[in-house]
Amino acid sequence: MKLTDNEIRDIRKHLEAGKPLPEKYRFLLFDDKREVELVWNGKTNEVCNIVLPFQVIEQVDEPRSEKEQKLNLELFDQHTGRQIKGWTNKLIWGDNKLILSSLKNGPLRQEIEAQGGLKLIYIDPPFDVGADFSMDVEIGGETLTKRAGILEELAYRDTWGKGADSFISMIYERLALMRDLMADNGSIYVHCDWRVDGYVRMVLDEVFGRERHINEVIWLYKTGGASKDRWARKHDMLFLYGKSDAWIFNPQKERSYMMHKYGFKKSDFQIDPETGLQYSMVYSRDVWDLPSVGSETFERVGYPTQKPEALLERIIKASSNEGDLVADFFCGSGTAMAVAEKLNRKWIGADLGKFAIHTTRKRMINVQRQLKQEGKSWRAFEILNLGKYERQHYIGINPDLREEERRRQLDKKERDFLDLILSAYHAEPVAQFKAFQGKKAGRLVAIGPVNLPVTAFL
């Protein structure tokens, strides 16, 4: 780094006046000169390193197959049927930032490493502003609107509070944590669409390195309306990156229907019995034409952003092997978990939404039942929660900080929490009372501490 005397004086002048340095110094001051870089308000390389304890809420290992009980007796406690040895799949309820940092820095890391590490991560983060936690869900044939809970509101603000900036910060930190948890030969698929694809690609380049980009898969579908004032938006993107250059890849084949026969031997062709058309089997391309989950689809579980199992089947078959550990930290209705289980992979799923956890739980029990009926084996899973401690985290402060900074952060967290509750309930803030923090429709509003349950599930 060679700075002129003038530049050094200029930098000193800015620092002494407490002013931000001019843009040009970003490239002069630091060794790591990236030629192309995504910069956003609040960009930092720091990632969360908090470790919170997981609490086991439930262990789900029924129904067991009689066959498996006889063959693998030592894996099970003979009185309760509970799996006592080996890996237990994990469905974790909580904010994935805290989940990831607790997995990375806490005792479960060893368990993950013992399975060979995370070989495959698929994530489908929220990329449609406003469609995160408040959603219409079908329950018993009725459509109900599920409102966001407090932790969901906080996550929503974390993701969209400052528009694209906050989405990028949210995804950057999580991807950095996921990268550290991945096995060396692991890979990650990040699902997104036109709203955030440009940002996501650049963040992935930064976290994994441009040279670790393996594919950009286009998923084509037909469902939903079409606009007359532009091309109908009918595809999503999936970016595939490897942690190293030794990623797992089992090539998949697909049908290629023949328009002509030049250059092919007759033995290359097969006939589709339904259409009578000729096709040959070729290595799959990076454009996948697969139906999305429509209202008539048998696999539909009533979760608005549910992705098709066929999509996850391709991903999991290609980028992992049987017995490998597969994870989805934005698991929604648990599509990745259901497919992983059917394909004999171990899994970790996480979601912040209670409804997502309920849906995945129910879906996985059905998968266990289906596998039992088919005479196949399955793994137990446990539902873990970070919630109790997570709420404390939102109001807790790092004890290592200086007193002044701790007080500043605590005040800010309390203010943010009060603002959040007031806006969620459409109340106005009031300053003149100690016991009341807001007013609504001529009445005063008192807000309890953050760890008090204040919203119902539906």
Ligand SMILES: C[S@@+](CC[C@H](N)C(=O)[O-])C[C@H]1O[C@@H](n2cnc3c(N)ncnc32)[C@H](O)[C@@H]1O
């Ligand atoms: C697009 S959906 C995933 C749908 C899923 N692929 C499926 O097939 O059902 C995104 C999910 O991310 C979850 N989510 C959003 N922010 C989160 C966070 N900070 N931590 C954990 N989950 C989060 C939402 O609750 C939602 O279920």
